[in-house]
Amino acid sequence: MTTEPEPGTPASTVRNDVSGQTAFALQAGMITGNVRIDARSAAPAIPHQLPAGSGVFIGRSGLLAWLDRTLVPQGLAVITGMAGVGKTALAVRWAQASTAFFPDGQLYVDLRGFGAGESMRPHEALAGFLRALGQSRPEAIPTLEERSAHYRTLLNGKRVLIVLDNAPSIDHVRPLLPGSSTCSVVVISRLQMGGLVVHHDASARRVEPMRNPEGVDLLRRTIGSLADESTISRLAELCDGLPLAIRIAAERVADTPSYANDLVTELADARLDFLDSGDDGHSAVRSVFSWSYQGLTDDEARMFRLLSLHPAGTFAGRAAAAAAGCSLDAAARLVRSLVRRCLVSEPERGRYQIHDLMSEYGRELCENSESIEAVTRLFDHYLHTADRAGRIIMPHRLRVPLDGSPVAVTEIPDRHAALRWFRAERRNLESMCALDEPGLDARIWQLAYALRDFYFLHKLLDGWQETHLHALAASVRSGDRLAEARTRNNLGMALVEAGDLDEAMNHYRQAEHLFEQLDDGHGRSNALSNQAAVLRRQGEYAAALRNQEQALAWYRNSGAKRNVGITLRSMALAEMELGRFAQAVQHIEESLDIAMGLGLDVDAAEAFGRLGRIQHRAGNNLLAEIAFRQAVEYSRRCDSRHEEAHGLHQMGRLAAGAGRLGEARQLLSEARDLYQELGSQAADGIADELAGLAQD
Incomplete structure (x- = not known):
């Protein structure tokens, strides 16, 4: 293999003692002497994951005092209650006022126990927590038990608050409990969690609807003088003390002040009891939802219904346009109107979300044909955009024809934009793959196929396996x-x-x-x-x-040139194990020629890493060091931190063997830190190597 050095880059000509060939090795400087590789790791940021508060907060002084007693200095609190009663708002208000007690951060996860899609599984929640605690590849830790143990290790001795929202069961909560007595946990659920109270020394409280004076105060502080006192009092009473219903009522009054008295009459005379009255709170909430819905234009009402079909997570404006089959400008105008009316929230700029109760209400208003058409358009948006992004981050891969004709495909100009889109939409893409709809079977396996590009690069094994199991079921079902x-x-x-x-x-x-x-x-x-x-x-x-x-x-x-290169890399490793070093080097060099000719940095990084292993096994440590250095360079180009850590580790070992102990400590420390961020057990072995160097 022969490669030309980049302009301005010194080149060393090295004789390959195994193959007898001469190759150019790209170097930023001489290998002999201290090799310096810029550190890529830094101390992980303290996580602050609490969601934004709900604005005006009234009452709940007794519950706030209970949380003080339960969680400071440490403890486990379980908050239960009906939907829309303000459980999350209570926990967030207390947590935001108590950050000084938790200097090592606050972790928050919505376990999605009561929405339309699947609940978040504990191992997925642990992956998010581990990333927040400084590990960029927690998926490398395969089992739930190992992730939970690693999570407890990272929290040991730290003062962290963990908030577990919308918990569907005790089994979802237990793996997320820290082992350290210095941490505090808040569990929020619509269900009683008696097992936690019995077995984990937890304190539990049920959040009841607000008393009428508190509801009146909340309405008064949100709508002020837009309605008289008797109207405000009656509205609070008809909202059954549910903060979610009260906020929507306040928004409706603020939007149309002259309608306040009519609103009271409408609610009192025509309650929309789609569900039986009882302690679930749905009657009042549905009634209040109906006020806002009935005040929408036809286009706004249609957009609300269709957005309620979105399976999970936040969504961008293009997804709204796809669901409705309209232009981006029209979608943006309609979504902004729904945000103003509190039917849709905007948790971050340009991304939107619907409360699960609101989503449930909207889906019931949809006709079956309307639902199928909208979900299909939404699927086509995600499928075709994922395919476009995958072609950018993994070019020269065999592609498959796609079903559907997308209404709104996100523009993806370059690799960084492709990776950013995958990260932002990953939960939505996985939720689309999980849809149980035979008419979408072809799209489901095609979307999983497109997602493999992103999963392979970052080794996101949870999503990779989950989406492909859904895809396998869909392909078998469709024959x-x-x-x-x-x-x-x-x-x-x-x-x-x-x-x-x-x-x-x-x-x-x-x-x-x-x-x-x-x-x-x-x-x-x-x-x-x-x-x-x-x-x-x-x-x-x-x-x-x-x-x-x-x-x-x-x-x-x-x-199939890329497949040739991949196969040659694999053959080289088998040949190395059989002692056929000359053949192995020849195959790796041909593989590198193909990777560089096609501009595939990730393939080049893997090939250089394998070349380093082969040269080291053959006794050519100088050539091995050069190859590992190149592996680190190419891994950084393609954001493959695992390959980078491997290259640094091997360079550190070679430096130690050559007696360059200071350089070895630096390289091994960088490799150890990267492996720790990735959640790899290789970090422990490197720590032992560093300890051995310290004794020399």
């Missing part, structure tokens, strides 16, 4: 054998990364069988190559090479 085969191939890759080799091999073999039936040579070659990755990890190097040679022959004949 699409090609979709099933492709999905099994991609699912197997996630399982390999998670260490479940037997299950991965099962999917790969089923994929190979399906591709053979379909006479799909490219797919069969992918399955064979993937099986080789499992065989190599199991120590079956000769068997792995046989599979790879079959796949390589097909890739070369079909002109």
Whole structure:
């Protein structure tokens, strides 16, 4: 392999003692001497995840005092109550006023226990908490038990407040409890959590609707002189003391002051009791929702109904335009109107959300055909944008034809924008894959296929496996054998990364069988190559090479250059284990030529890392050091922090072996810090290596 140095970059010509070839090695300076790699890690920021408060807050002094007694200096409080009664507002108000007691931060998660979509699973919530505590790749920790243990370790001795909102069950809460007695926890749920009280020494309180004087005070402070005292008092009474209903009533009065008295009459005479009256609070809330809904224009009402179908998370204006099938300008105007009327919230600039009760109300107003058409348009928006973003971050990958014609596809000008979009929309994309709608089966597996690009780069194993399991079910249900085969191939890759080799091999073999039936040579070659990755990890190097040679022959004949490069990299590792160093180096160099020719930084980073391993095993430490340095450079270009940590670790080992102990400590420390952020157990081994250096 020969590569030309970039303009202005010194180049060293190095003789390859194994292959006998001469190669240019790109260097920023001489390898001999102290190698300096800029540190990429820093102390993690203190998390402050509390959501914004609800504005005017009235009463609840007894509950606030109870939280003081329960949570300071530490404790576990369980807040229960009906929907819309103000549980979250209470917890957030107390937490915001008590930040001084928790100098190490506040963690918050909405477990989504009572909305339209699936609840957030504990291992997903733990991934978010671990990221907030400084780990950028918590998905590398495979099991719920390991994540929970690592979470407890990170919180040990720290004074942190954890708020678990909309908890659907005790089983969702237990893995999220810290082991440290210095932390405090607030659990918020519509359900009683008796098991927590019994087994975890928790204190529980039910939040009741506001007393009428408090409701009157809240209305008075929000609408002031826009209504007389008798009207305000009657409105508070008819809202049943629910803060959510009171806020909507206040907004309606503020929007149309002259309508205040008519509003009271309308509510008193025509309560919309879609649900039985009782202690669930739905009667009053639905009635108040109906006031706002009946005051909407036809276009506003339609937009509200369609937005209520959004499955999860916050959404951008383009998603609203897609759901409604209208222009961006029209969607923006309608959504702003719904925000003003408190039917939609804007938790962050340009992103919107609907309260789960409001969403439930809106869905009941939708006709079936209207719902199906809107969800399909919304799916097409996410599917086609994900495909566009995936093509940018993972070019030269085989792509599949997509169903649908999107109304509004987000503009994605470059790689940074693609990654930013995936991060912002990840929860929505995963929720779309989880929709149980046979008419969307083709779109579901296609969306999972597009998501693999993002998952592979960042090794986000939870979402990768979850979306592909949904995709597999959809492809099997629809009888699409090609979709099933492709999905099994991609699912197997996630399982390999998670260490479940037997299950991965099962999917790969089923994929190979399906591709053979379909006479799909490219797919069969992918399955064979993937099986080789499992065989190599199991120590079956000769068997792995046989599979790879079959796949390589097909890739070369079909002109699939990127697949050729990937297969050559894999073959080189098997050859290294068999002691065939010259062949291994030759294959890696050809792989690098392909990666650089196609502009694939992530492929180049992996190839340089493997070249370093091979050269080190062959006894060529100088060449190994050069290769690892290049691996670090290319990994930073493509934001692959795992490859970066691996390169730094190997460079540190080589420096230590050469007696450059100061340089070794620096490199190993940087690698350890990166691995810690990624949640990798490799950090512990590097810590031991550093301890050994300190004794020298």
